[in-house]
Amino acid sequence: MNALTTVSSLRRCSTSLLENLPILQLIKQCSSPKLLDSALAAMVKTSQNQDCFFMNQFITACTSFNRIDLALSSMTQMQEPNVFVYNALIKGFVTCSLPIRSLELYVRMLRDYVSPSSYTYSSLVKASLFDRVVGESVHAHIWKFGFCFHVQIQTTLIVFYSGLGRIEEARKVFDEMPERDEFTWTTMVSAYVRDFDMDSANALANRMSEKNVATWNCLIDGYMRLGNVEVAESLFDQMPVKDIITWTSMIKGYSFNKRYREAISVFYKMTEAGIVPDEVTMSTVISACAHLGVVEIGKEVHMYTVQNGFVLDVYIGSALVDMYSKCGCLNRALLVFFNLPEKNLFCWNAIIEGLAAHGYAREALRMLEKMEVELIKPNAVTFVSVLTASTHAGLVEEGQKVYRSMSSDYSIVSNIEHYGCMVALFSKAGLILEALELIESMEFEPNAVIWGALLDGCRLHKNLEIAEIAFKKLMVLEPRNSGYYSLLISMYAGENRWRDVAEVRGRMRGLGIEKLCPGTSWIELGKRVHVFAAADKSHSASDEVYLLLDEVYEQMALAGYVQESEGVY
């Protein structure tokens, strides 16, 4: 027997296998989107595609593989689809983010005289979350078909109205319900929390016979979001039962309020209390470490996730990438990034921002290309990173190309940050007029960052004329920022215009503006963070630091670095 006959006999064999397998088993065993086609073929062959029970199962399977097209076409072949078939497909459209199509199918269902069930409306309310009028029509139908007292449907309606910010409507639904369960109460409390109305949220929560954990959690989250950490803390202490969401909400809340140390300490307390954290907790903690720049703790937390078998999901993944790159460990960030089993937009943004921050502009640009190849659509944040990197590296053409592709290929509208990047890119490259033109083309008012970038470019390229224009604007926007004065003073001094120097100095004095307070950097040694400023001699720890610094300067000089002393006045 040659190879060809072996294959064809195998084929025959597998076909008959398919035919003999009970159809339900065949559908349930579909482990890939392709197998759905053979399952359907088998059903059509035996006319089982007319069976509503099987079709319901089949459509559900299609939905899980995102093959809603196949589900629809197979349903169209049916002579008498029943409510189960319609419901499966309506739900399928919602799951596949095609809400309008689910509504169209609903209309067809009514035309076919198939009576909707409560399941139909659960899906439909979800489908109408995007539009007020649609949702209201669905609500009307819910009344018309007698589901106005159905607890679960009414609860979804509360979600619907509160999502549109129509809290009074949501409350009306709540009040009109003849019976409510725990979910209903929590949903309504959560609606008030989302509306930042903690008084109403509290009042309602206190009317519950016993607050459930979800409600407590909801309130904690609300107070944290409003910056009321103390109340959140007291709720946390008061509540009788805490779950993982409670602990994670506290960690998240502290981070939200920039109290990262407390966030990390809650994490340790949680583990000491024997509560096992999950992926959400871990990514939150890692991100707190990133904000603090505490790489040692970050590593410890990273180790913890590895040792305890956490799934390296996109949240933990992007948090780790961000943490390592913010802590200066770009290599580790890259290592984590390339080993991620799944990467979403956030992971890509984290690594691109990391590369950009470390000055690897070309690599950041390459990453953008790679991400496009992997069909992840970049967003506005991605472009800010790439453009910033291009600016720092002076990659004018590349930056411009990326900027153009942002609007033409991705229809992303430039925000003020993108303009800021481009103005800086042009200014730094000496294309001062292009920068000015871009500023004038903006559809919103340029801010101080933009004029500041232009001013800085003018200093670099000695364009006093436009520097004065930028300075004038900056005097309106940020008249008390001493940096701009210093910049202009140094430019006048460079051209020996001492009278102008004196004039600007006089203005500074007149306004009582102090000299620029120096920017600071910090470094983590062991588990302590040390803060440095320019020309800082306060580190009495040892002279070694300064000796090392001298050596660094020397190496830099050897590498061809010329210190820019101009402009220091």
Place this chain on the structure above:
DNA sequence: GTAGGGTTAG
């Protein structure tokens, strides 16, 4: 006989 549906942490 079918569906697992509404609340809280990214």
